[in-house]
Amino acid sequence: MASKVIQAFYNDDDVLMHAVKRVRAAKHHIEEVYTPFPVHGLDKAMGLAPTRIAITSFLYGCVGLTVAILMMNYIMIEDWPQDIGGKPSFSYIENMPAFVPIMFEMTVFFAAHLMVITFYMRSKLWPFKEAENPDVRTTDDHFLMEIELHGNEQELYDLLVDTGAVEINSIEK
Structure with missing residues (x-):
């Protein structure tokens, strides 16, 4: 109908x-x-529900941190432990300060990339999708x-x- x-x-x-x-x-x-262009306060005036993208970003960051910890533990401690600069790799806890930059970068990487994918899926923005704009004047003035x-x-x-x-x-x- x-x-x-x-x-x-x-x-x-x-x-x-x-x-x-x-x-x-x-x-x-x-x-x-x-x-x-974005109009500040329009979502609130329209009565739209607040976005939950920040919650998903936090969860994706937690996944990235977990992957980083498991990856570094397996690679540097269990699979192929190396004596680098006289510092033996006996346990993950002893070497964790050296792994902090990797943990940070993996957290940001997972959060950013998975957030973009989630945004595109939620907005139904697929590659080569036709624009749904009803009038071209709304892109100008x-x-x-x-x-x-x-x-x-x-x-x-x-x-x-x-x-x-x-x-x-x-x-x-």
Whole structure:
């Protein structure tokens, strides 16, 4: 079943923020807001849940640290222990200060790379994916708010005109 959305264009981010707050106060569901640059506080004004990417980053860092510790223990202590500079490798604990830079780098490596992969998967950004931008003006100087229509179209249209929309379109999706 096709749904109908109203697209309201704005040419100022402050006007957009005010409009988002008024539309949400009027109990309309905002599908998406397209902006040419990040607008501070827009996610909170839209009522979006906070991101959990920081939690996943911490967990990925813990995985990287674990891999680094297990890798260095196996390579430098168990598999092929070497006497480097008169310092024998009898145990991991004795040699841990020398391994700190490797542990740090592996933690950062795992956290960064796995976070990027998680972000792309969560955002459904695949290589060679077509852009889903509804209007090219939103990459230059306009802001677009898409609102799903669930009732009186004229009431929503009047609200959007009152909030300062420079153009309003009705689209079947």
